[in-house]
Amino acid sequence: MASTTAPLRPQVPTPPPNKPPNKSSSKIEASTSTPNPQCSILIIGAGATGLLASLRAHYQGLTPLLIEKTSFLGGTSSLTGGSVWIPCNPITFPPSASTSTTSSKPSNQDTLPSALTYLTTLIDPIGPVSSLERKLAFLTQGPKMVEWLREVGFKWISAPRFPDYYPEVEGASLGRSVEGEVFDAKKLGKWEALMARSETQTDVAVHASESNVFPIFWRTWGLFFLFLKIVLVRTVGWRVLGRRPVTMGRSLIAQLMLLVKNRGLEVWRETELIRLLLEEGNVVGAVVKREEKEVEIRASKGVLLCAGGFARYLEMRREYFQAPASDEWTMVPPPDTGDAIRAGQEIGAATALMDDAWWYPTFVNPRTGERHLCPYERWLPHGIIVDSSGKRFMNEAQSYFDCGQQQYERNKTVPAIPAWLVMDSQHRQKYLLWKMLPGRTPERAFTDGWLKKAASLSELAEEIGVDAEGLTSTVTHFNKMVAKGTDDDFNRGTSLYDQYYGDPTMTPNPNLGTIELSPFYAIQIWPGDLGMKGGLLTDEYSRVVRENGEVIPGLYAAGNTAASVMGRMYPGPGSTLGPAMTSENLDGG
Template identity: 50%
Template sequence: MLLPRHTIPRRLWLNLKGRRAGHVTITTAQGFEPIRRYSSHHDSFDEETDVIIVGSGGSGLTAALRCHALSLRSIVVEKTDKIGGTTALSGGGMWIPNNRYLRERGDEDSIEEAFEYMCHSIGDAGPASSDSRKMAFLENAPRMLDFLCDAGFAGRASGRYPSYYPDLPGGRTERSIESSVFDSRKIGPWYKLIRQGKNPYPPVHTDESSRLFRSATSLSNLFYAFRLLVLRGLGRKLLGQRPVTMGPALVCQLLHLNLQRGLELWRNSPLTELIVENGTVVGAVVNRGMEDKVVRIRARKGVLLAAGGFARNKRMRIEHQKRPIGDAWTSAQQADMGDAICLGIDLDAQTALMDDAWWGPTVVDPSSGDRFFMTYERALPHCIIVDSGGSRFMNEAQPYTDAGHDMYQRHAKVAAIPAWIILDASHRRKYPFASLLPGYTPASALKSGLIYKGETLGELADKIGLDPHQLQHTVERFNGMARRGEDADFGRGGNAYDRFFADDHVAPNGNLGPVERAPYYAARIWPGDLGTKGGLLTDKDARVVDKSGEPIRGLYAAGNTTASVMGRSYPGPGSTLAPALTFSYIAVNHMAQV
């Protein structure tokens, strides 16, 4: 999912310069390798503000909005030429227990119940997920959402999208929320500055996507897809709107609210140094792209690092994570290089969970390099995932982070990176796969190696290097369980999360379905990710903590720049973004008091 650089035409720059929205640059992005330095010089400053916010994703934009509400001047510095970070490429969901949309829906929830669920689903994950940090998240996430809504944010409950471990104590409540459909024309020419994926999302919500994936299975599902894509999408466009949902809608809404308040945002302006005086971070050095000069900024209240993780930094991934690893399978945005984490480490900051990520089975197109994060395909009937020996080793429908952990655990015994997803003709006829529409597998996809095809399982096994007898045995065992409707080996389809992705036209278990119709297909599955989840350790106030356990004065962090409060788990849809926005909100609140 490599994203092209973008240079803004001078006329567009002049139009934007006259708006209150602040600073927009026209130069190309700087190099993406982190510069590991900090400064203790007492030179004069070129600029002075209350808060420096590093990163323009959902976390950074929320922090800027909170700064304005608390009468703090902020400057958002963004390394690249695009706004929105990985948030703009995400599903945009936020896992927020006890939130206002649940109450409006009539669902009962409580911090106590959510805390119990987090404890059971996360377990002992070390200081990143301490009880104090869990409670800080649970207490402040609904407040953060209320703040955004009071500022003008329009959201919705994400239907009945379940928590990822619905059978654990406290796991019954569907707690995810997301942006309502947003007319991106409201932000005018700024829309062209929002980071875009190669294949932009259609205007659907996260809880609608599962059924959309099954649009070819029945007339009712086909009409459902028509209503979403044509009536909502085309209908709004005929009314002069440009509807967006998911991550793009979240970023556009937050940007819109900030623009109304006079956002000061410098693009193409990477952070290169943190300025320290008497042990306190008092500012930062930024290479400001527009003037092509180094700018020293004093921050009277503090610096907030919300610049993402290190998913695209191959060197850091090899240093900290299990092998095989690299940057070729991640879905994180191109500039996710760990700059802010490295600068924090240079100040003796503690780190945690550096070996982990928001994993997920991923297919990579060999011809284009495009990554396809497999959430739906592997949970639907008529497919299995096998290791290099041709054996199943996981519940294919389980939460994606768990699936990534299972791939590494299996690989320690039997080669499972890459693993193989095996599909039959029924799967290919009814469901999309990666970039392929239902019922159509072009010769180009076979030629490139995106997908392999065999008229028999034996032929397919020979093409991909598996033992044909073991693969046949695995498929026969799976097919017997699929006909009975119970996966006795791994429990696929045994809980509400699995069944959310099921095909209800397949009985007796909509997550299973025999792999029995020729021809057969296979594709490599890699342990991709949505980003890394390890980084700087922060306390309950979002302050970065040094190796002695003390906060580094003036330095705060949120999002994937930090070690996740969710530990090594993924409790529910939106477990990345909700803590990111919440701890930015907490950080600004704390800065306002110091």
């Protein structure tokens, strides 16, 4: 980070990867008795981006101070699948294995030209937010970030079969996502209690790239044995040995926390950003609130804002989003209230993509308010999503991001918020639904009001308030397409991505199955999200800029505080965390 317009590349030796941990006591509860604390770089937000930034700054010879608004570390990152989308990553694609290819079909090789082709083909040019320079910075520095973390002790695994979300687009590939290995959280000691966690997270040590196994694990012997490995060996087995296995977002955060802890880096929890300090046009620090006192922190090299977006700030959602705008469907924790974005706006920072989010179809229990992502329920056969007219309006098996966008688009002409996932008894007999095992539907699901049931489609339509004639004709038409094995309306099941999450026992199309066996079921689908896509506008060095493109010296942004380089698309699993974690590793950034 730097306090001038020129990007910083500190001329200091980098400590070797095997440098012994700092033996001093943790500084996580550092005193605020010093009136004006000093640091090289002030990092605001202790998610994956902030933890990595603190660690990276330390290795560059700087003195970081990491502050976090809440009592816990990890933020939204710890609640995610933990996939990190990095084309040409050295875990899946060792340098010696990379070969050039001009094929438009997904392959198990990857190159910078193919990755760039994929991004430029997929993402519409919408100004500087997804400029060629920003794309190239991400693509060239991402693999370096992965390799550097591996050198300092982070344990990755590859997902060689995990497809990009648009495998038919030129330059698409398999295996561009990596994630943390199963990790023993007990290694964190007392710090384990500081890791953010959601009550809806599972204790089963499943990796994000195995998320297609659980809803259908009894459908084939191969899936069943993989399920046993996950549950008996990796989960129960580890616990019998006295370990506490974590995967996905918790592995990502736990490993980063351990690296930060072992270096004795300073972390202030329950510390809220009040405003940035601006002197002669340069950001030189910030005023924060800690222990009910305002503390001025001076940062000689600048401030990095990586405190998330504004998913839980209804006022901002209503200001920027199309109606209906609500914070009741998001999966992001309450502290995500746009503090960092607003602090940047107050000193003249430009923003972009403020009307977009990382959409994800979501169930909401109307009685308890509990939210649950809807991934596999809509991928699998014997179900469709319909609007108030009873008509389909999307490929139900496409990426979750596209589902959210199309639900809002449909709602402009036909009420589609909420939409309804309509299933028959075959779906309930074969697959998981929310937390319910196949064939077991507790009465509470109906008394809570989130699951509806009826003996016929017309009765179900009346129960959920959609057009009965529209629903019955839609299902009749859909069943005819199932018989052919082809979704002529929305191409469900033709993409490799769709098929990855389908039921392999259903032929010829793993995503299609008839809706004909009574009773029938329906559950509301809301356009939930994993956070905001919009934020402060940055250049290829993560430097925050004004509307005229002028850099604000000393101010940097990353993660969901910064507008996404991905524009209005979601290229693959981990397209949020990939750029967020790469930002700190940019040459000069």
